[in-house]
Amino acid sequence: MGAAIDIQHLRFSRGRGSQARVILDLPRFELASGAEVCVVGGSGSGKTTLLNLIAGILRPDRRSVAGGATPVMCVGGTDTLGLSEAQRDRWRAQTLGYVFQTFNLLQSLSALENLLIAQSFAGQNSDAARAHALDLLGRVGLGRLVDVKPGRLSVGEQQRVAIARAIVNRPALVLADEPTANLDDEHRDSVLALLRELVKESGSALCLVTHDAAIKAQFDRVESMSELSA
């Protein structure tokens, strides 16, 4: 398997023609398989945009950046720029895990079902997959709350479900967008530790974006959005 992330000459703009505004211009960004990186930056620096581009939710500009260099975006060993939208959806379900600042759990489903639906999109519907989901919820301390809906869970518990959901398909890469922004200091450290531990156990790479200096201090590799951008 290649690098978890290999991005070259990536540009993302909003608007068209003379109205176009460059939001992100990324000459190069790499992350090895199974490695961790913390990307820091202030509000509006393009952190979430970067994650959405990596996840294939946003599409980068088609045209080459200045100088004629061809954009490259390989994630989990797949050239995602060459994938159709339907292929990207499938690839995303199988290759990526995503942890959001606001957890983004499906409120109509139980904790377990939130994991099962992520598995079903990745084509995993077996009993073994279900057992793995149950095991994972047990690992994050929610073994007795598997049938509880998110609305009845505490904020910390919801984020644990979100982490378990991101890991459940054993993805090549986990993207975490300010995963502890809604938690207090005590929960922040325990949730972050849990996330990193589970990511490591599943052999995934982790790309975490934050503006929190306390989190930044816990990572060996830290990249700044301002330095990454051209």
Add this chain to the structure above:
Amino acid sequence: MSLFTYVLRGLKQRPLSSALTALSVALGVMLVTSILAVQHEVERSYGRQSAGYSLVVGPAGSPLELVLNSVYHVGMSPGLLPFSALRELEGKEWERFVRHCVPYAVGDSYRGYRVVATTDAVFSEHFPQPAGAGKEKFSAGGPFEFDAKKLDYALDLLRRKIPLPPDEAGRQAVLGAEVAQQLGLGVGDDIEPTHGIEGDHRHSARHRWRIKGVLKSTGTPIDRVVFITLDSFYRIPEHSGGRMPVTGEPALSAILVFPRGGYAKAVVLTNLRKRGDLQVADVPTEIGRLMSIVGNVDKLFFIMAILVLFVALIGITVAIYNSMNERRREIAILRALGAGRRAVFAAIVGEAVVLAAVGGLIGFIAARLLLLGADRILREAAGLSLQRPEFRFQELLVLLVVVAAGAVAGMIPAWKAYRTDVAANLAPLS
């Protein structure tokens, strides 16, 4: 965990909205299927119940009223016709054309069931219901004893306005299958009919009729009739005055005429239509006329029911579409987890299909219950029985069309879901 489970969970998450939307569909389906079932039962029942009947001769008036009263035993008798009309139709002059005649004199009832006074002609093989002749028509007992001489004697006294003496032995009755079953009566039991079809006036003298037989079940109005002997009818003091107003001749309510064939029927029809003192009604023609009248009313009801259903289906679109604003984030989450646009589109259409299908099934069951509830009313008002309405492909088709229309109704909100901007809707709410 399938997308379908997610759809069901989503509907459960919004119980009030889901229930009201499904109920509105149920109302529409209930109306449409009820009307279709009643339409079908009306056509089936009226066709089946009048099978074998040909002509009804009665007093001048509405031929439809005459047929309804004589064949279906509903509504009021249009009046009286002279007994001599029966003798005439049974006479030499008509012998070539008329195979069989059955006289009816009505006006009494027994516990809600109509009493028809007649002769043993009603047990002939030429009388269509029940099939067969004599005892073959009976599930228990046999025909009442009919003595033509007794009848002639009674008629003679009636003409001379001499009070008829009572005849205990001659008071005999035969019950239709439903009368016997519903009232728990059998051969050897006695009944005491009352005056009037509503059965609210006792006769001045309390007389009892002995049940001699119970007819086989036919699924026709005959099942709801009590037959008594004609001469015993005339011997009831209230009925001895039942004579033609001017001539004073004994009267009948109607004569069922069974011609010897198509040509004979045409001859009888043509000749009797020239008569001013009576009328002849062609049963199939009158039923056809009734069906065309009922059919127009049916069409109106059906169009209204379709409109109700249409509004209910629009309700599905509105209910789901309105929920889309608060569900944009949910859609975005699904997409971020790897659900394709088509899967999201299918989930929303699936939601509409489930609402339409659940509503359709509830409506279908409600229609069946409604028909059962309306059975007694329709039976009394129109002689229709809806106790066992057939399940027909047409009703299944209604359900399928409703489910398909539900899918179409879901497409507008599904298109909105399809176009959801994932990145914008994943962002934290400010």
